[in-house]
Amino acid sequence: MNTLLKSVTIVNGNTKNLHLKKRDILIKNGVIDAIETNIEPTGKTKVIDIKNLHVSIGWFDSGVSFGEPGYEERETIENGLLTAAKSGFTDIILNTSSHPTPDSSSDIVYLKNAAKEQLTNLHPLGNLTVKGEGEILAELYDMQNAGAKGFYDFKHPMSNANLLKIALQYAQNFGGLVFSFPLDKSISGKGIVNEGITSTKLGLKGIPALAEELQVARDLFILEYTGGKLFIPTISTANSVKLIADAKKKGLQIFCSVAAHNLLITDDALEDFDTQYKVMPPLRTAADVKALQKGVKNGTIDLVTSDHTPLNVELKHVEFDNADFGSIGLESIFGILNNLLGFEESVLLLTKGRSIFGMEEINLEVGQEANLTLFTTEESFEFSEQHIISSSKNAIAIGEKMKGKVVGTIANNQLVLNN
Structure with a gap:
């Protein structure tokens, strides 16, 4: 699976030179292949280009x-x-x-x-x-x-x-x-x-x-x-x-x-x-x-x-x-x-x-396995049952004001996106 994240804001405390910088991130076969100002997609590559998209380690x-x-x-x-x-x-x-x-x-x-x-x-x-x-x-x-x-x-x-x-x-x-x-x-x-x-x-x-x-x-x-x-x-x-x-x-x-x-x-x-x-x-x-x-x-x-x-x-x-x-x-x-x-x-x-x-810490760096969370930070909304993915619906947060949404995750050479 090849995935290209376009113009994402990196939220990464481990690598200060990338923190809050906008970059393109190319992931090949589950590994971060490149982090550049601009990367053009080639071949069969899934491109994710979403306004206000942020990325951090998983x-x-x-x-x-x-x-x-x-x-x-x-x-x-x-x-x-x-x-x-x-x-x-x-x-x-x-x-x-x-x-x-x-x-x-x-x-x-x-x-x-x-x-x-x-x-x-x-x-x-x-x-x-x-x-x-x-x-x-x-x-x-x-x-x-x-x-x-x-x-x-x-x-x-x-x-x-x-x-x-x-x-x-x-x-x-x-x-x-x-x-x-x-x-x-x-x-x-x-x-x-x-x-x-x-x-x-x-x-x-x-x-x-x-x-x-x-x-x-x-x-x-x-x-x-x-x-x-x-x-x-x-x-x-x-x-x-x-x-x-x-x-x-x-x-x-x-x-x-x-x-x-x-x-x-x-x-x-x-x-x-x-x-x-x-x-x-x-x-x-x-x-x-x-x-x-x-x-x-x-x-x-x-x-x-x-x-x-x-x-x-x-x-x-x-x-x-x-x-x-x-x-x-x-x-x-x-x-x-x-x-x-x-x-x-x-x-x-x-x-x-x-x-x-006792688990290994992970990093957002070229050559590392992609273990990433994709999210936005600005959208405000009220949490309701439509936001629940769990089989059970016993949610204390129903009716609470929220800010920002999860777009998806990448790990184990897999990608899961919210609709």
């Missing part, structure tokens, strides 16, 4: 869920990876949210084989404990050898502090990355939304910020004792940002992410009891949102994730108390970030983080 998402195996009605691996490709992502980390959950090397091999020959690369996580039940450590070393990029009982907090300690000590022997979801269940109880003025007014059981922060503080104490690498996914409170910033100053190998919707939407959105806004961690206050945005800008928060969690319709179209937590987000994350931060900062966030998971 985007990366550290927290994506599909359904397969077990919940194929929510999302298959094939359609999930197509959704990721059309949303600009050439690499995604797959959460342990399937049934059965992946807690052995054979499960990891199955997931990798199911994703072969797709444009978007799937990098699976393995369970930290057997069946994600928090009682016995899973086959961490074997799973890492099979291709697991870390170990996570998806959205299930590790209540056994000693088991987390042992996991961190053991995983150091092979450079394993241990995840710990930030929630103390003994504090959160049966809460379903942020504890505060809104939860009181609506009569909904609240989850205090303390439930997250106690768990974060505990995990950081354990990390300081054991050493190793710890990833805390989807933090949501101002104090969590402060705790992690302090830990980083101590030199601990601590990484964290935030869900894009927690950077944008507050718990005021719950006024209409719309179950699309029922997510975990919950939407927090304006003060928390401001602190999270600051944490992203100053680097305390390493990654912004879509926290893409497809759910079949009957799990959302019920009373608020009975609805499941979760929202899809691959299709909307760029529009949210670009509107909040501008395209340069957004692209920086969407392209960083591969090294945390």
Whole structure:
């Protein structure tokens, strides 16, 4: 496949001399063949010439869920990876949210084989404990050898502090990355939304910020004792940002992410009891949102994730108390970030983080394999169901103002374009 990108603005932090410069880019057989001021197409070459077209290295998402195996009605691996490709992502980390959950090397091999020959690369996580039940450590070393990029009982907090300690000590022997979801269940109880003025007014059981922060503080104490690498996914409170910033100053190998919707939407959105806004961690206050945005800008928060969690319709179209937590987000994350931060900062966030998971960083240079995301930056629109590619439609971003659109992606000698 030969592809010529005409007059594209390169957004590339790695090669400063090309950053924000307009160039033609020729790709031959999946490799960047030339980057020049003007390149004329020859032979069978697909030419992409679109107004305001920008290009960066392919985007990366550290927290994506599909359904397969077990919940194929929510999302298959094939359609999930197509959704990721059309949303600009050439690499995604797959959460342990399937049934059965992946807690052995054979499960990891199955997931990798199911994703072969797709444009978007799937990098699976393995369970930290057997069946994600928090009682016995899973086959961490074997799973890492099979291709697991870390170990996570998806959205299930590790209540056994000693088991987390042992996991961190053991995983150091092979450079394993241990995840710990930030929630103390003994504090959160049966809460379903942020504890505060809104939860009181609506009569909904609240989850205090303390439930997250106690768990974060505990995990950081354990990390300081054991050493190793710890990833805390989807933090949501101002104090969590402060705790992690302090830990980083101590030199601990601590990484964290935030869900894009927690950077944008507050718990005021719950006024209409719309179950699309029922997510975990919950939407927090304006003060928390401001602190999270600051944490992203100053680097305390390493990654912004879509926290893409497809759910079949009957799990959302019920009373608020009975609805499941979760929202899809691959299709909307760029529009949210670009509107909040501008395209340069957004692209920086969407392209960083591969090294945390032991993956090679990629470059936009002649001779390198083409791993690229194509996008525009100026078009404003309101996100609606017509923009959803996922099989499931549980999107928290419906009705939100967006800026910029993904045009397509190039990777693995394949090209996927949005219509």
